[in-house]
Amino acid sequence: MSEIVYLGIDLGTSRTSLTSSTGIRTTVWSYVGYPKDHVAKKKMGGRETIYGKEALDNRMSLNVFRPLAGGSVKVKGAKDTGETKKAIKDLVEHVVAQAKAAKGATIYAVVGAPAEASVEGKATILEAAANCIDSVIVTSEPFAVAYGLDFLDDTLVVDIGAGTTDLCRVHGKMPDPEDQRTHIIAGDAIDQLLANLIKEKYPEAQFSINMVREIKERHASVSTRMDEVHEMLPVAGKPTKFDLTELVYKACYSLVPPTIAALQDLIATYDPEFQAKMRNNVLLGGGGCRIQGLGLAIEKALNEYGGGKVKTVEEPEYAGSNGALKIALDMPDTFWKEFKSAKKAEA
Ligand SMILES: Nc1ncnc2c1ncn2[C@@H]1O[C@H](COP(=O)(O)OP(=O)(O)OP(=O)(O)O)[C@@H](O)[C@H]1O
Numbered sequence: 001m002s003e004i005v006y007l008g009i010d011l012g013t014s015r016t017s018l019t020s021s022t023g024i025r026t027t028v029w030s031y032v033g034y035p036k037d038h039v040a041k042k043k044m045g046g047r048e049t050i051y052g053k054e055a056l057d058n059r060m061s062l063n064v065f066r067p068l069a070g071g072s073v074k075v076k077g078a079k080d081t082g083e084t085k086k087a088i089k090d091l092v093e094h095v096v097a098q099a100k101a102a103k104g105a106t107i108y109a110v111v112g113a114p115a116e117a118s119v120e121g122k123a124t125i126l127e128a129a130a131n132c133i134d135s136v137i138v139t140s141e142p143f144a145v146a147y148g149l150d151f152l153d154d155t156l157v158v159d160i161g162a163g164t165t166d167l168c169r170v171h172g173k174m175p176d177p178e179d180q181r182t183h184i185i186a187g188d189a190i191d192q193l194l195a196n197l198i199k200e201k202y203p204e205a206q207f208s209i210n211m212v213r214e215i216k217e218r219h220a221s222v223s224t225r226m227d228e229v230h231e232m233l234p235v236a237g238k239p240t241k242f243d244l245t246e247l248v249y250k251a252c253y254s255l256v257p258p259t260i261a262a263l264q265d266l267i268a269t270y271d272p273e274f275q276a277k278m279r280n281n282v283l284l285g286g287g288g289c290r291i292q293g294l295g296l297a298i299e300k301a302l303n304e305y306g307g308g309k310v311k312t313v314e315e316p317e318y319a320g321s322n323g324a325l326k327i328a329l330d331m332p333d334t335f336w337k338e339f340k341s342a343k344k345a346e347a
């Protein structure tokens, strides 16, 4: 029998992470680029496909896709173009190749998707994986985070990504659709709001959305005692200093009210006997959990509903893929056989 390699994959809008049973742990920005012409291809060393940050950095020479953003995997009812589907497939194959599985190995993967991934979204993932993975199980991303950290009892996981904030009630079993909520105020929406606020207050400042994201990642805070944010932005080409403190706070805080509403909804519809326990067991994950003071701000907002306790995961980059691998390793073999993909048939 061939060797079995298990993979945990967190397929995110901005970042895709892999943890494998071969001991590999890696993360790549979810960008895929294709050279625009033969000059671009030469510049890229003859390569047909460029991934991650390298694709973003060379975007003048490449047609760059951020294929999960706004697509069927993330947004209910969204349709993917053929080009987007190809980019997702290329991204998945690139990530799977990082596991360095021996030729002929059987590959089983658990892929984390948003809490309420649609049927189309799941189908897109299965299609993307068909050529490189033997059997795929799509699971709720926040559930994977909880599973990886053994938070399996009356926990509320909040996974703050780039495209979505996914919430999931975990209570000792695989979650059902009614255990999950998703809202779209996450990293990308914060970047967009911050960009709008800067434009409104300082119309003379020049910046791109990537610059705004970098500023946010350096200073993101909803702490009442946050450090001041002074950043240089060009004005008619001349670097100029701007005070962005209030704007960064405001943009980051926009995440709190919809998250509290979703949390409260998941708590209120849970067995009343266990509601207090769940409120006291909120776990924040995803890149957005790096916003300074977010746990405290959520605790403060929960006071109105009887209080709560919030913890933050230590390694947001890998919490999802580590958990997905753990689910994969714990899954009975018979289960995998039910989900066989087309890979073997084509081999
Ligand atoms: N220090 C930081 N402060 C605030 N936000 C941050 C920080 N570092 C990263 N982020 C944001 O976290 C987001 C990415 O998080 P994550 O990698 O969990 O998302 P994703 O899994 O790719 O997205 P999704 O789950 O929506 O598909 C980005 O919006 C990024 O700007």
Ligand SMILES: [Mg+2]
Residues within 6 Å of the ligand: 010, 011, 012, 013, 141, 159, 160, 161, 162, 286, 320
């Ligand atoms: Mg994510």
